[in-house]
Amino acid sequence: MSSYCLPFGARLPWKSIATFLALALCLVAGSASAVTYTILDLATLDEGATVVVRGMNASGTAVGGGRVEGAHRGLLFRRGGVQAVDGLPGSDHTVVFGINDLGVVVGGSNSATSARAFLRTHTGAVRELAPLAGDAASTAFGVNHHNEAAGISSGRIGERAVVWTAAGAVSVLPGVSGAGSRARALNDRGDVVGVADSGAGPRAVVWPRGGPALQIGALPGRATSEAIAVNAGGDIVGYSADAAGARRATLWTSGGAVVDLGALAGGDMSQALAINNAGHIVGTSTSSVGSRACLWTPAGGLQDLNALIAPSSAVLTHATGINQTGAIVAFGHDAVSHTDHDGHDDDHELPLRVFLLLPSGAKP
Amino acid sequence: MMVKEAFAQALSALLVVLVFLSPSPVRGQADQTGQWDTLDTLPFFPIHDHLLPDGKVMIWPSGAGTSGSDARLWDPANQSLTPLAKPAHDIFCSGHAYLADGRLFVAGGHIQNGVGLPRATFYDPFTNAWTGAPDMNAGRWYPTVTTLANGDALVVSGKIDNTVGVNTLPQVYQAETGTWRDLSSAVLGQALYPMMFLAPDGRVVNVGPARTTRYLDTSSTGSWSSLGNSGFGSRTYGSAVMYADGKILLIGGGDPPTNTAEVIDLNQTSPAWRFTAPMSIARRQLNATLLPDGTVLVTGGTSGAGFNNASTPVYPAELWDPATETWKTLASATVPRLYHSAAVLLPDGRVLSTGGDGYLTPEAFSPPYLFKGARPTMTGVPSAIGYGQRFWVQTAQAMSISKVTLIRIASVTHAFDQNQRLNVLAFTPTATALEIVAPANGNSAPPGHYLLFIVDANGVPSIGGIVRVAASAPSQTFTLAVAKTGTDSSKGTVTSSPAGIICGIVCSKSFSGGTVVTLTAKALANRVFAGWGGACSGTATTCTVTMDGNKAVTASFNKR
Numbered sequence: 001m002s003s004y005c006l007p008f009g010a011r012l013p014w015k016s017i018a019t020f021l022a023l024a025l026c027l028v029a030g031s032a033s034a035v036t037y038t039i040l041d042l043a044t045l046d047e048g049a050t051v052v053v054r055g056m057n058a059s060g061t062a063v064g065g066g067r068v069e070g071a072h073r074g075l076l077f078r079r080g081g082v083q084a085v086d087g088l089p090g091s092d093h094t095v096v097f098g099i100n101d102l103g104v105v106v107g108g109s110n111s112a113t114s115a116r117a118f119l120r121t122h123t124g125a126v127r128e129l130a131p132l133a134g135d136a137a138s139t140a141f142g143v144n145h146h147n148e149a150a151g152i153s154s155g156r157i158g159e160r161a162v163v164w165t166a167a168g169a170v171s172v173l174p175g176v177s178g179a180g181s182r183a184r185a186l187n188d189r190g191d192v193v194g195v196a197d198s199g200a201g202p203r204a205v206v207w208p209r210g211g212p213a214l215q216i217g218a219l220p221g222r223a224t225s226e227a228i229a230v231n232a233g234g235d236i237v238g239y240s241a242d243a244a245g246a247r248r249a250t251l252w253t254s255g256g257a258v259v260d261l262g263a264l265a266g267g268d269m270s271q272a273l274a275i276n277n278a279g280h281i282v283g284t285s286t287s288s289v290g291s292r293a294c295l296w297t298p299a300g301g302l303q304d305l306n307a308l309i310a311p312s313s314a315v316l317t318h319a320t321g322i323n324q325t326g327a328i329v330a331f332g333h334d335a336v337s338h339t340d341h342d343g344h345d346d347d348h349e350l351p352l353r354v355f356l357l358l359p360s361g362a363k364p
Numbered sequence: 365m366m367v368k369e370a371f372a373q374a375l376s377a378l379l380v381v382l383v384f385l386s387p388s389p390v391r392g393q394a395d396q397t398g399q400w401d402t403l404d405t406l407p408f409f410p411i412h413d414h415l416l417p418d419g420k421v422m423i424w425p426s427g428a429g430t431s432g433s434d435a436r437l438w439d440p441a442n443q444s445l446t447p448l449a450k451p452a453h454d455i456f457c458s459g460h461a462y463l464a465d466g467r468l469f470v471a472g473g474h475i476q477n478g479v480g481l482p483r484a485t486f487y488d489p490f491t492n493a494w495t496g497a498p499d500m501n502a503g504r505w506y507p508t509v510t511t512l513a514n515g516d517a518l519v520v521s522g523k524i525d526n527t528v529g530v531n532t533l534p535q536v537y538q539a540e541t542g543t544w545r546d547l548s549s550a551v552l553g554q555a556l557y558p559m560m561f562l563a564p565d566g567r568v569v570n571v572g573p574a575r576t577t578r579y580l581d582t583s584s585t586g587s588w589s590s591l592g593n594s595g596f597g598s599r600t601y602g603s604a605v606m607y608a609d610g611k612i613l614l615i616g617g618g619d620p621p622t623n624t625a626e627v628i629d630l631n632q633t634s635p636a637w638r639f640t641a642p643m644s645i646a647r648r649q650l651n652a653t654l655l656p657d658g659t660v661l662v663t664g665g666t667s668g669a670g671f672n673n674a675s676t677p678v679y680p681a682e683l684w685d686p687a688t689e690t691w692k693t694l695a696s697a698t699v700p701r702l703y704h705s706a707a708v709l710l711p712d713g714r715v716l717s718t719g720g721d722g723y724l725t726p727e728a729f730s731p732p733y734l735f736k737g738a739r740p741t742m743t744g745v746p747s748a749i750g751y752g753q754r755f756w757v758q759t760a761q762a763m764s765i766s767k768v769t770l771i772r773i774a775s776v777t778h779a780f781d782q783n784q785r786l787n788v789l790a791f792t793p794t795a796t797a798l799e800i801v802a803p804a805n806g807n808s809a810p811p812g813h814y815l816l817f818i819v820d821a822n823g824v825p826s827i828g829g830i831v832r833v834a835a836s837a838p839s840q841t842f843t844l845a846v847a848k849t850g851t852d853s854s855k856g857t858v859t860s861s862p863a864g865i866i867c868g869i870v871c872s873k874s875f876s877g878g879t880v881v882t883l884t885a886k887a888l889a890n891r892v893f894a895g896w897g898g899a900c901s902g903t904a905t906t907c908t909v910t911m912d913g914n915k916a917v918t919a920s921f922n923k924r
Binding site for chain 1: 476477527529550552555585619
């Protein structure tokens with residue numbers, strides 16, 4: 001299925017949409033975007049750890065997790081430094097997955113016996129977002145402007161997509177029977193996106209606020225998919241994957257089109273990780289020179305973000321967040337001269353560097 | 365001139381003799397510090413090393429795309445390298461463990477740095493074929509796989525990607541049904557490649573690298589419980605081994621690296637970590653390898669701060685003796701072994717040391733025990749043994765054997781063997797054999813293939829025999845063969861109790877191991893029984909033979 005809910009009830013053949021979009025992308029991909037970025041160094045973290053980088057809110061704060069002084073802690077990446085944040089008291093492993101424009105963050109934090117979702121206010125007060133009754137574990141992946149959160153609850157039935165109200169009341173998302181669903185993000189109107197087990201593998205899902213789960217399919221020829229982010233207008237991004245697991249960045253428009261976002265020249269895998277309300281999408285793509293952070297815009301098409309910054313000693317491999325001002329959080333590593341031993345990734349062990357990219361003209 | 369030439373020749377000959385007779389300095393130290401030997405350079409640096417049930421070593425390298433799937437077979441006997449079948453996906457940065465039947469179970473793999481595959485697959489070393497298993501719940505890059513007591517495989521951790529982080533859902537691959545069981549009540553954030561060991565009570569213990577240690581009960585949908593904190597702190601890229609049933613050594617790691625070592629005994633009512641003597645050198649990215657004599661060999665690593673400080677490689681090996689809990693510094697390697705290195709105990713008692721990014725030349729370490737005299741020899745190692753079962757091996761050095769050990773065959777990546785464990789087995793020597801008791805259950809020794817060693821009083825091990833440990837196995841049987849000799853050999857009979865031998869009709873019979881067989885010789889009229897030979901002696905008409913190996917007996921009958 002290549003489209004799910006086209007406007008005005010129309011259903012266009014996939015080939016027509018794909019041909020149009022591919023043509024559009026080809027036409028624009030070769031032209032340099034007028035937008036360039038100022039790159040600001042936010043952090044350097046050990047690779048080989050479970051580093052997470054996501055974001056970002058209106059004030060340019062990105063979130064994530066990583067090892068700090070021997071413990072795995074939640075992180076806030078800001079201009080001027082990285083702040084380690086605690087989740088639940090005594091936790092040995094905390095990750096912040098979501099932040100809203102109010103500075104409220106959510107994530108997952110180990111208790112003694114399981115991961116538990118938490119919400120931390122901008123003042124630093126932390127409270128647990130409890131799992132469903134009878135479940136043992138929970139994790140929150142996203143939070144919207146109303147302090148509603150989305151994530152998972154897990155227990156004997158399995159992992160289930162859930163939402164928490166601003167008051168912390170948890171409910172399972174409707175229309176998902178049994179186990180195997182996960183909410184990854186939600187927008188301010190309460191639409192939740194994620195993934196559910198279709199019986200034939202994971203498939204991208206949207207839960208329109210108050211509505212049942214709606215499977216939104218995958219790109220043609222690709223069996224599985226996952227929705228990762230959603231903007232205020234309901235455009236969803238993520239990836240579709242083939243039987244070998246190779247991912248392809250995918251846009252599910254609010255109008256119902258399923259769009260192959262392509263990959264950089266020489267690359268065969270890509271993944272869209274965030275979208276803002278202008279429809280600007282960031283993510284990652286393989287290429288002839290390795291993994292590269294990408295930007296997809298209606299005007300500029302698919303672009304390597306490394307080409308949109310001043311010459312740098314760093315290589316940007318993933319862009320994981322973009323806010324409404326167009327600021328982007330990305331990570332990568334120091335450039336190395338690849339003395340390729342036998343096709344290896346020489347950047348495998350390099351420290352992870354986290355950057356903030358500000359559109360030219362924006363105030364640094 | 366002739367005198368000078370003759371003198372020179374004599375002197376030369378004398379020098380040759382002296383050199384020949386003098387103890388080699390290297391050899392002389394080797395019985396104290398061991399010896400490193402440089403091996404043939406490989407076409408790549410291996411990152412995943414596995415001792416297969418046939419005693420050869422399977423290796424594969426890193427790399428995106430196909431090179432991570434370029435498995436080869438390395439033969440310790442001649443260093444030959446043979447291509448093996450390739451898996452259907454990139455298995456670089458996967459986790460792996462052997463299953464009960466000898467297949468290697470490989471979970472996860474590499475999409476790109478920090479992005480894991482949800483795939484799982486098996487390698488069958490007996491057919492050189494890969495077979496896919498159902499996908500896991502999500503990707504896993506740097507997961508740990510632990511073989512459970514019933515032969516299932518627990519998979520934990522592994523990174524999904526850098527936006528979600530680690531896969532927090534433990535899963536059990538159920539070998540009998542080929543399906544996954546989610547431990548959905550045990551969702552937990554863990555480090556990459558966590559150090560997990562099957563404990564004596566059947567739970568799985570997570571001992572590192574994070575400081576918080578826990579038990580995981582894998583029954584039903586799983587549950588974690590606290591074990592307390594280890595003493596040092598985060599031991600990233602340290603190592604751990606289960607050096608005896610329920611006893612774990614945790615060493616090195618951290619940034620900057622530590623030389624500290626800790627132990628815990630899970631057999632205690634309230635297990636607690638305690639520090640033991642430290643290594644002489646701080647290390648991370650080190651390999652720890654169980655040796656046949658029960659000691660723990662530490663090789664490689666780096667002593668400098670940072671993820672993989674290549675400017676401070678550690679060359680000396682060190683040996684930890686669990687009896688004294690002390691360390692001894694051994695010979696130094698010549699090749700750094702850092703991130704992406706591996707060490708594998710070979711059946712011949714050497715340790716193969718490979719890899720580290722960019723290091724294509726492997727080395728072999730011969731521990732001191734290989735320079736301390738003749739090795740005990742062992743024959744008749746059964747192909748399989750069942751839990752609690754008695755079994756026998758034959759050895760001419762039975763009375764000098766002081767220890768029998770069982771070490772799970774290695775499966776190593778990123779300087780860590782996810783299932784490395786050793787059992788010391790009870791045994792009883794006879795004149796020509798050892799009667800050995802197999803591990804009591806699967807918690808003590810998860811099913812699968814192991815190296816069996818006998819170790820003499822000097823600490824010298826035999827060559828390891830590969831044996832499959834299983835829930836049950838056929839009893840060993842040994843043949844008792846009777847031959848009649850003498851001047852009138854046809855005029856006598858030999859019978860057995862238990863029945864089976866009626867020689868001259870049936871002179872050879874198999875008996876279960878440990879059976880005590882009484883042979884009775886009876887001469888016909890006007891003949892006389894002259895005595896026993898072989899496994900029996902004397903002239904009494906009865907003889908008992910304990911079937912701890914194949915036995916041959918002669919009975920001599922003469923004319924009166």
